[in-house]
Amino acid sequence: MKVFVTKKIPQAGIENLLKAGFDVSIHEQSDRLSQEELIQACQDVDVLLNVGQGKLDETFFKSCAHLKGIALTSVGYDHVDLAAATEAGIPVSNTPDVLSDATADIAFLLMLAVSRKALFRANQVSSGAWADFEFTKDLGIELYGKTLGIFGLGRIGLSLARKAQAAYGMNIIYHNRNRNTEAEKRVEATYVNFDTLLRESDVLSLHTNLTPETQHRFNAEAFRRMKESAIFINTARGKIHHELDLIAALEQGEIWGAGLDVTDPEPMQADNPLLKMSSVCVFPHIGSATIETRTQMALLASNNLIAVRNGKKMPQVIND
Ligand code: DGY
Numbered sequence: 001m002k003v004f005v006t007k008k009i010p011q012a013g014i015e016n017l018l019k020a021g022f023d024v025s026i027h028e029q030s031d032r033l034s035q036e037e038l039i040q041a042c043q044d045v046d047v048l049l050n051v052g053q054g055k056l057d058e059t060f061f062k063s064c065a066h067l068k069g070i071a072l073t074s075v076g077y078d079h080v081d082l083a084a085a086t087e088a089g090i091p092v093s094n095t096p097d098v099l100s101d102a103t104a105d106i107a108f109l110l111m112l113a114v115s116r117k118a119l120f121r122a123n124q125v126s127s128g129a130w131a132d133f134e135f136t137k138d139l140g141i142e143l144y145g146k147t148l149g150i151f152g153l154g155r156i157g158l159s160l161a162r163k164a165q166a167a168y169g170m171n172i173i174y175h176n177r178n179r180n181t182e183a184e185k186r187v188e189a190t191y192v193n194f195d196t197l198l199r200e201s202d203v204l205s206l207h208t209n210l211t212p213e214t215q216h217r218f219n220a221e222a223f224r225r226m227k228e229s230a231i232f233i234n235t236a237r238g239k240i241h242h243e244l245d246l247i248a249a250l251e252q253g254e255i256w257g258a259g260l261d262v263t264d265p266e267p268m269q270a271d272n273p274l275l276k277m278s279s280v281c282v283f284p285h286i287g288s289a290t291i292e293t294r295t296q297m298a299l300l301a302s303n304n305l306i307a308v309r310n311g312k313k314m315p316q317v318i319n320d
Helices: 011-019 035-042 058-063 082-087 100-115 118-126 155-168 181-186 194-200 220-225 243-251 291-309
Strands: 002-005 023-026 047-050 069-072 147-151 171-175 189-191 203-206 231-234 257-260 280-282
Touching: 011 023, 011 291, 035 058, 047 291, 058 082, 069 291, 100 118, 100 155, 100 203, 100 231, 100 257, 100 280, 100 291, 118 280, 147 155, 147 194, 155 171, 155 181, 155 203, 171 194, 181 189, 194 220, 220 243, 243 257
Parallel strands: 002 023, 002 047, 047 069, 147 171, 147 203, 171 189, 203 231, 231 257, 257 280
Antiparallel strands: none
16 A cells, blocks of 8 residues: 655654555655645555645545545644545544643743743843843743633643643633533533633633634634733634734733744744734744654554554544
8 A cells, every 4th residue: 555645754653654564655855745746646645644734625635535544643633624535435534642741831831931921031132132130121920829711621721731730729710612521520620601711811721623613713802801911822723813813912901921832824924023022922833843742643643544554444533
C-alpha cells in the first residue's frame, strides 16, 4: 500500500509505516501544498497522512474518492469536510488525548505570561528600553485565588483546570453545551451558564472545537460583558473569537489582556495591532509542539493507517 505524507513528521511515525510494509512518499519541503498539488500527489497512493491544517474540502474528496483512509495529525478537524469524506466512503482519523497536556501547558504559559506582561517586559530588555527600576509602571496582575473560566471542559480544559488549581488555588467555573459530570468528578469545577462565565471569569480560556455554533462566539457583545480586569486565552481555534472585536475590547479597556496560540488568519501578519499591546502575547500555534507529543501524534496517525492496511477500523476514526 502507498501512503503520501504532506509534511515531515517525527521519524518514529515513518518507521512505523515502513515496518508495516507501506511505500512512503513525503513532501519534504516546508511550503504548504496547493490543493491541485495535493490532489495530484494523491492520485497514485492508497492512503493520506495529512499533516497540519491543510484544507480537505468537497473538491478534494470528489477528486480523491479512491483513497482508503486519511489520518490527520490534529485533534481539531474543522479543516476537513467530514460529510464529503463520508459521502466518498473515506474514513478519517484524528489524534485526541496525546496532546492534551502539552496544549494545556501553552494555555497556562499564556495565562502567566499575559498576567505579568512577560513578552513586553522581555522586549524592553532586548530593545534597550530598560531605563531604570520602575515601581508603579506597567504592573501585572496576580492569579492566586482568582477565578478561571473554561469554555469547553474536555480533556485539554481539564488538564488546564488541574494545573491552575494546583499552582494558584484558582476557583474553576466552566460552560459546555451540556454539563460534564464526568469531568466534575476529576476536578472541582462549577457549571455555569455562558453569561455567568463571561461575567465572573478573571481568566477565560477556550478549549472547544470550531463549529458554526462556536464561530465568533467571543465577539464585541461577549467582551463587553467580561470584567475589565479579565484575561482572554485562546489555544483552540482563531475563528472562535472575532479578532477586530478583540482588538477593540483591549483598546477600549473592556478587558485587560489576551493570550493567543491561534489566530485568524494564520499566520498573523507582523503589523497586527495586537502585537504592540503590553498585555498581549501571541504564539504561532504551538500547543502540541513538543518532541514527546509530536512523536505520539505521528505514531497515532500512522497506527490508524496501519489499521486500514490490515482491513481494520481506524481506532481514532471520526466519521463512522
Ligand atoms: C490540534 O491538534 O487541533 C492542534 O490545534 C494542531 O492543529
